Amino acid sequence: xxxxxxxxxxxxxxxxxxxxxxxxxxxxxxxxxxxxxxxxxxxxxxxxxxxxxxxxxxxxxxxxxxxxxxxxxxxxxxxxxxxxxxxxxxxxxxxxxxxxxxxxxxxxxxxxxxxxxxxxxxxxxxxxxxxxxxxxxxxxxxxxxxxxxxxxxxxxxxxxxxxxxxxxxxxxxxxxxxxxxxxxxxxxxxxxxxxxxxxxxxxxxxxxxxxxxxxxxxxxxxxxxxxxxxxxxxxxxxxxxxxxxxxxxxxxxxxxxxxxxxxxxxxxxxxxxxxxxxxxxxxxxxxxxxxxxxxxxxxxxxxxxxxxxxxxxxxxxxxxxxxxxxxxxxxxxxxxxxxxx
Numbered sequence: 588x589x590x591x592x593x594x595x596x597x598x599x600x601x602x603x604x605x606x607x608x609x610x611x612x613x614x615x616x617x618x619x620x621x622x623x624x625x626x627x628x629x630x631x632x633x634x635x636x637x638x639x640x641x642x643x644x645x646x647x648x649x650x651x652x653x654x655x656x657x658x659x660x661x662x663x664x665x666x667x668x669x670x671x672x673x674x675x676x677x678x679x680x681x682x683x684x685x686x687x688x689x690x691x692x693x694x695x696x697x698x699x700x701x702x703x704x705x706x707x708x709x710x711x712x713x714x715x716x717x718x719x720x721x722x723x724x725x726x727x728x729x730x731x732x733x734x735x736x737x738x739x740x741x742x743x744x745x746x747x748x749x750x751x752x753x754x755x756x757x758x759x760x761x762x763x764x765x766x767x768x769x770x771x772x773x774x775x776x777x778x779x780x781x782x783x784x785x786x787x788x789x790x791x792x793x794x795x796x797x798x799x800x801x802x803x804x805x806x807x808x809x810x811x812x813x814x815x816x817x818x819x820x821x822x823x824x825x826x827x828x829x830x831x832x833x834x835x836x837x838x839x840x841x842x843x844x845x846x847x848x849x850x851x852x853x854x855x856x857x858x859x860x861x862x863x864x865x866x867x868x869x870x871x872x873x874x875x876x877x878x879x880x881x882x883x884x885x886x887x888x889x890x891x892x893x894x895x896x897x898x899x900x901x902x903x904x905x906x907x908x909x910x911x912x913x914x915x916x917x918x919x920x921x922x923x924x925x926x927x928x
Contacts, residue, residue, distance in 0.1 A: 645724040647789035650715040651752035654733025663710035663734045666758060666814035667798050668692075668742060668781055670705050670828045671895050673812045677781075677796075680806035684725065686790045690803065692765075692779040695832065702777040704765040705828045706742055707758075707814055709781075709798075710734050714754045719768065726780070727768025732756060736785075738794075743780035744768050759814045759823040815870060815895060822869055822895055826851055830860035830899045837926065838911075845916030848877060850909070850926065857905035859926075862898030863913035870894050877913040879904075882924050886910075 669675055669692070677690040685691075695701045709732075716731035728745035746766025750756055767777045786792040796803040799813045815823060826836055826849035834851040841847050846865040853860070863877040876890035877898040889897045897913060908927040912920045 646726070647787075648716060648720060648723060648726070648729070648731075650731070650733075651718065652713070652715050654713050654715045654735070654739070662736070662738055662783075662785070662794075662797065663712075664800065665709040665740070665783065665796065665798055667810055667812035668706055668709045668740075668779065669812045669814065670707060670824045671759070671812055671815035672824065673828065674809060675812070676807070676809040677803060678807050679803075687793045688783070688795045688803075688805065689793060690781045690796055692781060693777075698776040700777075700832055701765045701779075702767070702832060703746055704832050705761050705825070706730075706745065706763045706765060706779055707823065708732055708756045708760050708762050709740050709758070709783075709814070710738075711757045712740075712755075714750045714752055714756060714762070715739070717748050717750055717752045717754075722770055725769045725773060727770075728763065728766060730762050732762070739784045741780070741782040741784070743782075744775065744778060746777070822864055822866060824864060824896050826860075826862045826864055829862040829864070829896055830901070834860050838922075840912070840920040840922070841918075842913065842915040842920060843918035845918050846875070846913075848911070848913035848915075848920050850879075850911045850922075852904075852926075857903055858901050859904040859909055859911070860898070861900045861911045861913065862896055863915055864896045865893070865915050867916060873916065875913070875915050878911065880910040882908040882910070890914075 675692045675694045677692050679685060679688060679690050681691060693701050712732040712734035714730060715733045716729055719728050720726045726743040728748050730742045730748055730750060732740050742763060744766055745763035748763045750762045756762060765777050765779050767775045769775050783794045783796050784792045785794050798810060827834055830851045833853040833855050836849050837852050838850040839847055845867045846863055848863045851860040859879055861877045861879040863875055865875060872892035872894050875893040875897040876888060877900050878886055878888040879900045879902050880886035881902050881904045887900050887902055889900050906928060908924040910924050911922050
C-alpha cells in the first residue's frame with residue numbers, strides 16, 4: 588500500500604430499472620435480471636453449457652466447475668477488487684436492480700472514465716464461472732470466485748475476462764477489466780458490479796462486503812485499495828493502472844533490479860504521465876520517485892518512501908518536449924528532452 592492516496596474518486600454511475608427513474612449516467616436498459624421468486628432456490632451445479640434449473644433465479648447462475656471443498660471458521664480477509672493504492676467509490680443504492688448488499692464501483696468523473704480499468708481478485712480462490720451470461724441475466728461478462736467455506740464473490744459487467752473457469756487465483760491477481768456488458772439492448776455505463784455471497788439461498792445469501800477488516804459504509808463510501816498481495820508474488824500494479832484509463836506506455840527505463848520507470852501518454856487528454864513501479868522490497872516503504880518536466884514549465888515530482896510505486900505524475904504535453912525519470916532503490920534514470928510530438 589502507498590503512504591497516500593493516488594487517484595481522486597469520481598462519481599459512481601449506476602443503472603435504474605424502474606420506468607421513468609433517472610440513472611446517474613445515461614442508460615437505456617436494466618442492469619440486473621428479473622425479480623426473484625418468492626422462495627429462493629439453491630445454486631445448481633452444471634456443465635458450462637447448462638442452463639438454470641426451472642424455478643431458479645437467473646441471477647444465481649450455475650457454476651461451470653466445482654469450487655474448493657474447504658471449510659473455514661471465518662470469512663476470507665477480502666480486499667477491494669482493484670489494484671493497490673487506487674481509490675474507488677462504491678454505491679449500493681444507485682440502481683433499483685440492486686438487492687441488499689450489492690455494490691457498484693466507479694472512480695472516474697465521466698461515464699466512460701473507468702472502461703478497461705483493471706479488476707483483481709478480492710481474495711484467493713477458484714474461478715467457478717468465467718463466461719458471458721448473454722440473455723440469461725444482466726451480468727454480462729461475469730467472473731465468480733469460490734473462496735471456500737461457502738464464500739463466493741461476483742464481478743459483473745466486465746469488458747474482458749483474464750481468467751478461465753477452473754483457474755486458481757491469488758489475492759490481487761488480475762481477473763478482468765471494468766466494462767458495461769449486460770443483456771442485449773441494455774445501455775449501461777461502465778462500472779464494476781461486486782457481490783459477496785455465503786451459502787446458496789439467493790438472494791438472502793448476499794453478504795455485507797468487508798474490505799481489509801472493515802465493513803463497507805453502506806450505502807456509499809470511497810475507499811483506497813489495500814489489495815497489495817501481488818497476485819503471483821510480484822507488484823500488483825502496472826503503469827497503466829497507476830496512471831489511469833486512456834494512458835498508454837510510450838517509453839520505459841529499467842532501474843536496475845529495483846524497478847522500472849514508465850512514460851505514458853493519453854491522446855484524449857493530451858497529457859503525459861510518469862510512474863515508477865517497484866520490483867524489489869515490495870510492501871516495504873523505500874525511497875521511490877517519479878518526475879515529469881514539460882519544456883518551459885516547472886518539473887512535477889512525486890517522491891517519498893513508498894511500498895509499491897511512485898506517481899502518477901501528469902502534465903499537459905501535447906506537441907511539447909518532455910524530460911522524465913525516476914528512482915527506485917539506488918538506481919536513477921533521467922531522460923533528455925524528447926518525445927516532442
